[in-house]
Amino acid sequence: EVQLIESGGGLVQPGGSLRLSCAASGFTFSIYWMHWVRQAPGKGLEWVSRINSDGTNINYADSVKGRFTVSRDNARNTLYLQLNSLRVEDTAVYYCARGTPAGARRYWGQGTLVTVSP
Amino acid sequence: QSALTQPPSASGSPGQSVTISCTGTSSDIGGYDFVSWYQQYPGKAPKLIIYEVNKRPSGVPDRFSGSKSGNTASLTVSGLQAEDEADYHCCSYAGNYVVFGGGTKVTVL
Numbered sequence: 001e002v003q004l005i006e007s008g009g010g011l012v013q014p015g016g017s018l019r020l021s022c023a024a025s026g027f028t029f030s031i032y033w034m035h036w037v038r039q040a041p042g043k044g045l046e047w048v049s050r051i052n053s054d055g056t057n058i059n060y061a062d063s064v065k066g067r068f069t070v071s072r073d074n075a076r077n078t079l080y081l082q083l084n085s086l087r088v089e090d091t092a093v094y095y096c097a098r099g100t101p102a103g104a105r106r107y108w109g110q111g112t113l114v115t116v117s118p
Numbered sequence: 119q120s121a122l123t124q125p126p127s128a129s130g131s132p133g134q135s136v137t138i139s140c141t142g143t144s145s146d147i148g149g150y151d152f153v154s155w156y157q158q159y160p161g162k163a164p165k166l167i168i169y170e171v172n173k174r175p176s177g178v179p180d181r182f183s184g185s186k187s188g189n190t191a192s193l194t195v196s197g198l199q200a201e202d203e204a205d206y207h208c209c210s211y212a213g214n215y216v217v218f219g220g221g222t223k224v225t226v227l
Contacts, residue, residue, distance in 0.1 A: 035216070037164075044121075044221035045156070045164060045207045059214050062119045095163060102152035102211035106175055108163040 002026040002107045004096050009112030016086050016116070022079040022096030022109055030054075030074035035104045036081050038092035039111075048094070049081065050101070064090075086116045122146065122208055122219035129225040130198045138222045140191040140208030148189035152211035155184055155193045157204050158221075164207060168193060200226050 008020040022034070036048040049060045049070040058070055069082040079096050093111040097104030123141040130136040140147070140155075147153055153171045156164035166175055168184035171191065181196045191210070195202050203226045208219040 037218075044124075044205075045158075045209070045218045046121075047209070047216040047218055050216065061215060102150070102170075103154050103209050103216045104164075104166070105154075105169065106166050108165075110163055 002098070004098065004107055004109035006094065006096055006109040006112035009094065009114045011115045011117065012086055013118060014086060014088060014116055018083045018086065018114060020081040020083065020094055020096075020112060020114070022081075024077045024079065024098070027098070027107075029072075029077040032098050033100055034072065034079045035097045035099050036070060036079075037095045037097060037104060037108075038090075038114075039095070040089070040092040043092075046092070047103075050099070051079070052101070083114065086114075088116050090114060091116045119212075119215055119217060122210060122217055124206075124208060124219035124222045126220070127223045127225065129227055130195075131227045132198050132200065134198050135194055135196045136198060136224060137192050137194045138206055138208075138224070140193070140210075140219045142189050142191075142210055142217070144189060146189075146210040146212035146217050147186065147191050149213075150211045151186070153184065153186055153191040154209045155182075155191075156207045156209065158207065159204050167206075195224070198226050202226060 035050045067085045098107040099105045155168040158164045172184040
């Protein structure tokens with residue numbers, strides 16, 4: 001069974017940092033593109049970042065470029081998102097998802113909530 | 119990286135059809151056949167229901183169909199059922215990034 005389990009969310013002050021993790025199981029993690037997608041309270045989905053299978057091809061949304069860093073450890077079957085210089089508007093549920101370069105596909109995690117507040 | 123445009127809401131009676139539009143540009147929807155649609159219930163993760171404009175993952179009822187014309191994609195839900203009441207999000211590949219629409223809340227009257 002494919003599983004994606006996010007962790008690392010929490011309450012942080014503006015300007016602070018967090019590191020999100022996404023533990024993958026039930027499939028060969030090392031061959032798939034992975035995506036981070038977020039959803040602010042009461043809002044739509046917003047694509048955040050994607051990373052290819054070996055971590056050599058990475059893209060970010062303009063809203064997070066220069067502040068967030070995506071990475072992966074294929075030996076540990078884990079995807080990461082480092083969130084720096086956090087802003088109130090980064091408050092959202094962050095999902096990891098398995099996909100292709102074109103976007104997330106069938107398998108999503110349950111999400112982890114990041115709250116940025118003074 | 120502008121968001122795709124979806125109507126905030128749509129509705130229909132059981133058994134009827136509802137169509138949701140998703141408008142982008144030639145840099146996203148119009149440039150690639152990589153439009154996907156997701157269904158989302160409150161408090162739950164999104165579920166893929168259409169990918170590559172009009173393909174359905176296994177297990178998704180054929181009541182759900184997708185299409186594209188120019189810079190606009192559409193999702194049609196035929197034979198509306200109570201369980202179809204949810205939020206629907208479109209998404210498109212755009213080369214160096216991926217972009218979502220704002221989401222459409224579908225109400226079954």
